[in-house]
Amino acid sequence: MNRTQDSTLRRILFVEDDPDIQTVARMALEALGGFTVLACNSGAEALAKVDGFSPDLVLLDVMMPGMDGPTTLAALRKRASFREVPVIFMTAKVQAQELAFYRELGAEEVIAKPFDPMVLAERVRTIWSGLASRRRVGAIGAVTGAGAAGL
DSSP states (O other): OOHHHHOOOOEEEEEOSOHHHHHHHHHIIIIITOOEEEEESSHHHHHHHGGGTOOSEEEEESOOSSSOHHHHHHHHHTSGGGSSSOEEEEESOOOHHHHHHHHHHTOSEEEESSOOHHHHHHHHHHHHHHHHHHHHHHHHHHHHTOTGGGO
């Protein structure tokens, strides 16, 4: 059973190199959303700290110096304990082909920058709820043999 089927969203790993965006988003997620947030300045820092944090979800900037978001996601997916942890990319690059590319990489969703900090926590919670619903439908389909498309 994966995290979105059996738990409430509590712990978010937030990877963002811009200190101002990191501060605003972290405050919004903690104060308005009630989440526990581990903020990291880089993909390398996230990889170094993630095992001790065990996030329910990863919120990941796409464009960062050194290790960018897609490279960070690929490195996280190599770890067995993080293969199923949902990832949401945050980026200003939100053209249709870019969104499709991010989803092909394994992102569950993309939040556009600039974002409204007053609704960020609710947006993340809505995405989480949608993931849990989709996975429950997929699990039901697997048991019945119908699959999600057969419902």
